[in-house]
Amino acid sequence: MKKDSIRQTLESLGIPDDLPDVVLEPSTEWSRARARRIENMTRKRARKGLSVANRTKVLTLAIFLVFLAVVGYGAASAGWQQILTYIPGFGIRPMEEEARVLAQPLSVEEDGWLLQVSGVHATAANTTVNLRMRPPEGHRLAPNDKRVSDRLVHRPTLMVEGMTLEPNSLSMAFGQEWVARIDFPPLPSDAYTVQLTIPEELGRHWNVEMALEVAKAEDVFWHSHMLADIPVAVGTLVTDQEVVVTVQVRLSDTPALTQLGFSSLGFSECRQENMSNPPDVHPSVERRELALPVRLLVGEERIVPRWCEGYVQGDVRYLEYRFALDGEAAVELVLEVPALVMVEPLSTQFIVPVAASGSIQLDKSVSWGDHTLILTHSERREKSVRIYLEQPDDAAYPLVELDIKTLSPPEVTGSSYTTDRETGRVMFLELPIDDPVQEVRLQLSRPHWLVEERYRIELAR
Amino acid sequence: MTADETKLYQQLRAGSETALAQVIGHFGPVVYALTKKVLGPAAEADVEECVSETFWRVWQRIDQYDPNRSTLRTFILMHAKYAALDGRRYSRRSRDKDPCFLPQAAPPMVDTEERQRVQHALDSLSTLDKKIIYLRYYLDQSIKVIAKEMELSESAVETRLWRSRQKLRVLLDESEERGLVT
Numbered sequence: 001m002k003k004d005s006i007r008q009t010l011e012s013l014g015i016p017d018d019l020p021d022v023v024l025e026p027s028t029e030w031s032r033a034r035a036r037r038i039e040n041m042t043r044k045r046a047r048k049g050l051s052v053a054n055r056t057k058v059l060t061l062a063i064f065l066v067f068l069a070v071v072g073y074g075a076a077s078a079g080w081q082q083i084l085t086y087i088p089g090f091g092i093r094p095m096e097e098e099a100r101v102l103a104q105p106l107s108v109e110e111d112g113w114l115l116q117v118s119g120v121h122a123t124a125a126n127t128t129v130n131l132r133m134r135p136p137e138g139h140r141l142a143p144n145d146k147r148v149s150d151r152l153v154h155r156p157t158l159m160v161e162g163m164t165l166e167p168n169s170l171s172m173a174f175g176q177e178w179v180a181r182i183d184f185p186p187l188p189s190d191a192y193t194v195q196l197t198i199p200e201e202l203g204r205h206w207n208v209e210m211a212l213e214v215a216k217a218e219d220v221f222w223h224s225h226m227l228a229d230i231p232v233a234v235g236t237l238v239t240d241q242e243v244v245v246t247v248q249v250r251l252s253d254t255p256a257l258t259q260l261g262f263s264s265l266g267f268s269e270c271r272q273e274n275m276s277n278p279p280d281v282h283p284s285v286e287r288r289e290l291a292l293p294v295r296l297l298v299g300e301e302r303i304v305p306r307w308c309e310g311y312v313q314g315d316v317r318y319l320e321y322r323f324a325l326d327g328e329a330a331v332e333l334v335l336e337v338p339a340l341v342m343v344e345p346l347s348t349q350f351i352v353p354v355a356a357s358g359s360i361q362l363d364k365s366v367s368w369g370d371h372t373l374i375l376t377h378s379e380r381r382e383k384s385v386r387i388y389l390e391q392p393d394d395a396a397y398p399l400v401e402l403d404i405k406t407l408s409p410p411e412v413t414g415s416s417y418t419t420d421r422e423t424g425r426v427m428f429l430e431l432p433i434d435d436p437v438q439e440v441r442l443q444l445s446r447p448h449w450l451v452e453e454r455y456r457i458e459l460a461r
Numbered sequence: 462m463t464a465d466e467t468k469l470y471q472q473l474r475a476g477s478e479t480a481l482a483q484v485i486g487h488f489g490p491v492v493y494a495l496t497k498k499v500l501g502p503a504a505e506a507d508v509e510e511c512v513s514e515t516f517w518r519v520w521q522r523i524d525q526y527d528p529n530r531s532t533l534r535t536f537i538l539m540h541a542k543y544a545a546l547d548g549r550r551y552s553r554r555s556r557d558k559d560p561c562f563l564p565q566a567a568p569p570m571v572d573t574e575e576r577q578r579v580q581h582a583l584d585s586l587s588t589l590d591k592k593i594i595y596l597r598y599y600l601d602q603s604i605k606v607i608a609k610e611m612e613l614s615e616s617a618v619e620t621r622l623w624r625s626r627q628k629l630r631v632l633l634d635e636s637e638e639r640g641l642v643t
Contacts, residue, residue: 022588022595023599023600030489030493034509038513040511041510042513042516043478043482045513365619368621372604372616392622423631
């Protein structure tokens with residue numbers, strides 16, 4: 001019970017019998033005429049079996065039937081079969097005609113340097129190759145390395161059936177490694193083996209052979225959710241070895257400030273070691289790259305993605321996560337989605353009384369923008385002062401990190417700690433003050449908020 | 462459930478449109494008031510559409526109603542709430558442009574004992590706090606709207622909600638331990 005929010009508890013109980021008496025004024029607007037109108041509308045629906053919610057489905061079906069009639073059942077059926085596919089490195093997406101993809105991810109190591117080809121997507125229009133190059137452990141990419149990479153003096157090429165294909169365009173991102181997405185002209189229609197050559201790049205010559213196969217339609221299930229105010233579509237695909245989750249966010253549906261968090265998505269990526277960090281201080285928040293770290297919970301066990309990647313298609317931002325998961329015949333998973341929401345910087349000031357020793361009950365609330373902090377108590381410690389606070393369960397965006405400094409005593413910088421990792425709503429502020437002050441005047445500010453929403457998705461395996 | 466409600470329920474199950482009209486006449490005012498409250502400022506036609514949706518859902522799902530668990534009124538109000546929340550969401554999203562946003566289903570109701578236990582805890586709150594809890598958690602009103610309606614500051618509403626939740630937690634934990642059924 002303690003872990004459940006009150007909202008969940010109350011929700012599951014349905015509507016209390018006395019709710020109308022407590023909350024609702026008797027409607028003076030109800031009339032016989034209105035009753036008759038509603039009765040007629042309801043009767044019509046009851047006869048047609050058509051609800052507002054079903055209208056969309058019916059409309060979709062109608063459009064599909066018209067489509068069938070226009071293009072013919074055979075073609076439509078084929079199109080339907082090809083509607084979705086999963087392409088590693090490109091995510092779950094509508095299937096292109098005659099798409100070929102990398103049969104197996106490739107990794108080649110040389111002198112501690114690692115070249116990975118994470119995905120290939122070849123259509124009649126073009127061929128895209130995703131790759132990344134990681135230096136040996138301890139080696140940091142020198143500015144010179146970056147400069148060379150940036151220019152890519154020696155451009156990668158594709159060799160296929162005796163032809164050499166030069167890249168049309170190349171996009172890159174840097175970090176501890178460099179990541180590239182390279183667009184080439186289309187491959188010959190019968191080519192299933194291609195050689196990728198990266199001559200003399202970063203002092204190394206890479207030559208890898210890539211096997212391609214025809215992309216297959218997959219059993220992708222789509223779920224739709226509201227993430228705070230952001231509508232997201234979540235596609236899940238379960239294979240024998242992994243669970244692939246693709247979160248799709250349409251920028252035009254996203255509040256303007258939050259768009260900042262998504263707009264920077266290009267080649268944002270994270271590896272397992274990044275994702276194993278606690279969710280409340282996710283490194284991607286710092287880098288503002290990956291806006292939606294996603295975890296899966298299997299029972300009590302939290303599983304971090306072994307791979308995740310962001311990519312862009314027009315107005316839509318995709319975030320793809322791949323979780324290694326095998327063993328169970330059937331599992332029930334909880335998908336957690338904490339989202340970075342960029343909002344205006346905010347700051348507030350308030351005074352907190354401090355005891356000479358021990359603690360003082362505060363039970364005081366502080367309004368901060370659209371939010372409220374409940375200051376529960378302050379505590380005098382040996383060399384510091386702690387101020388405990390909670391955020392209401394129904395706060396839209398729980399705070400996870402605060403910038404804290406004091407105005408009195410002057411210029412003491414504090415830190416915030418989340419004590420309740422489950423919800424992130426219980427915190428204390430630690431201020432290194434050992435003077436015998438009776439009160440502290442605080443200024444809080446924060447660069448961003450984190451939103452955390454959870455929902456359950458059942459995955460049959 | 463009263464004898465009248467039992468009769469209405471049986472007739473609804475049998476597919477009687479006359480019973481549907483009686484249900485609308487009987488529960489219409491309270492469903493209308495609740496829908497209007499959840500929808501907020503909405504056109505009259507939208508409210509009526511939503512009320513009609515509620516009764517349509519009741520008509521469609523009357524088989525799911527269990528008279529041993531709740532009254533017919535509770536069952537109808539539950540559907541009214543969810544129909545209204547769906548309506549509000551549709552109007553916010555404008556627009557039906559994304560068919561992904563399917564209506565949310567009403568959650569399954571828990572058993573009568575549990576309901577009584579929670580109702581008992583809710584009854585221990587002051588009328589004002591209870592009203593705030595209902596507005597916030599059942600009708601999904603924003604803090605701002607509640608503050609305006611109750612003529613309180615938003616901060617006061619937050620604080621009252623917080624205190625009420627603490628109190629409910631304690632009461633529910635205690636009653637769970639004692640197995641209290643009132």
